[in-house]
Amino acid sequence: MSPSAAQPEPINHDRLIEAVALRRDREAFAELFDYFAPRLKAWLIKSGAAPAAAEDFAQDAMLTVWRKADLFDARKARAATWIFTIARNRRLDMLRRDARPLPTPEIELADQDPQRPDDILSMSQDAERVRDALSRLTPDQSEVLRLAFFVDSPHSEIARRLDLPLGTVKSRIRNAMIKLRQILEPTQGASQ
Template sequence: MVSDIGFARVGAVSGEADYDRLIQAVARDRDRDAFAALFDHFAPRLKAYLMRSGAAPAAADDFAQDAMLTVWRKAELFDPSRARAATWIFTIARNRRIDALRRESRPLPVPEITLDSPDPERPDDLLEARQDEGRVRVALRSLKPDQIEVIQMAFFQDLTHAEVAQSLALPLGTVKSRIRNAMIKLRDLLDQPVGEQS
């Protein structure tokens, strides 16, 4: 049975929330039209993203298809309160590629050898780094969900602003504005003395 979400197969998907609903239709009804709409939208974007991250075209195609198969099989695990459809699907693809690289046991690049041994990290430096990491996490949680989404895609998934805009079906200016406003807020929060972040 085709659910009412299957409209995406014949009509335009107007925004990220529609992709969320398509995944939910797959989870709830095993809606093939909803899945086809997701596949048509995300598979080519995943392939391009994976190729930019170093995968060969054929491998990128395999990873993209594997990621979309995972979306079909595990759609019920999608939680729109934790991540938007694009973030969830791109994370699946990235993790599939990382798993494959680990299985292949590719050797890590050999670092340059220097004669000067680096100073061992001091406990104070380690503590300060942990505190800084905690402050960044707190600051990120204070952003609006739409700002967190664009920051994740632009900085953690390494997508260009244009790719973020295309993936979220938003104007490029809106994406740039959200990123700029999020970065301003993060900078303001991180410039506050420790203990004053809200």
């Protein structure tokens, strides 16, 4: 038996990613998933993630591979490096998100410790106006505002998380802020 006949031909993961990118090849993706998902899970567990969380991270990373396969460049990195970098970045995103408590208007109002009942009423009415204004935004606008101001995510992280161009994220934030200003600012006629 010759040495070349004894060893199976190695799987070319770069080609599998290209097949996913070009043809949305499900068989190629299944082969990638079968190979990388258990390795990602094991790596994440060794990095300190709980087994269930590691499985979720691995699946999330592989879903990102499916969605962003067209961004893979075999000249810049090998498939394994690219996929493990995606998993690491997704895990860091989740850790950052979980480490920051989401502020709520009630918590922020409670920190001010108002002394007079009319101050309490005024702040309560302001908070209600802001909640109402936020509810009038499109879901896309409210999501980018939540991530930008309540989660305190940088615009580039929001773009990556929502799979949007950075310019689109910035436009949505700007348009949402303009709409909020229009809703919350009293009209000229009402203030006279």
